Amino acid sequence: MPEGSPVYEPGLRWSEVDRFRPTGGSYGTPVAEGAGFKYDEATLHELMKEWSDLAKEYRDDLADARMIAVARPPGMEFASGDNAAITRQSGEALVAALEQRVAYCENMAKKYVSALGKYATADDHAKTVINQQSKGIV
Known part of the structure; x- marks a missing residue:
């Protein structure tokens, strides 16, 4: 199992999911002052x-x-x-x-x-x- 969360890829289509390989990263930058993400x-x-x-x-x-x-x-x-x-x-x-x-x-x-x-x-x-x-x- 790869470490980390998958990286958001704009334009990714589920029909292309077989080419998708999760890599380290996150779905945005964690917000230091609390829960949430920044985009x-x-x-x-x-x-x-x-x-x-x-x-x-x-x-x-x-x-x-x-x-x-x-x-x-x-x-x-x-x-x-x-x-x-x-x-x-x-x-x-x-x-x-x-x-x-x-x-x-x-x-x-x-x-x-x-x-x-x-x-x-x-x-x-x-x-x-x-x-x-x-x-x-x-």
Whole structure:
């Protein structure tokens, strides 16, 4: 087992996970004064985009899952009816799972949007403080 946490790689797709090998590092710089992590603005934008893209992929999958959830038997015989009923149950479970995943991913994206807002507020405050200082060498 490799030591350390895997390093965040912007743009990593799960289809490429076989090439992913965890290396030492962390998902951000630990904050000295307490629990949490720090990200730069570019990383926050990338994380927000990745969570939004993942939510979109799940939403796209929902259309197919809904078709499974309304499957009709191909024939009028007993076996077809039972098979379609089981297929519909599986489709309904898939729809529910995908809806939960969409909600989770959208929630994560919103957290990064919120963090970006706090980042921008802190940046604006720092600019204001700097601009209030006297100009030139004191």
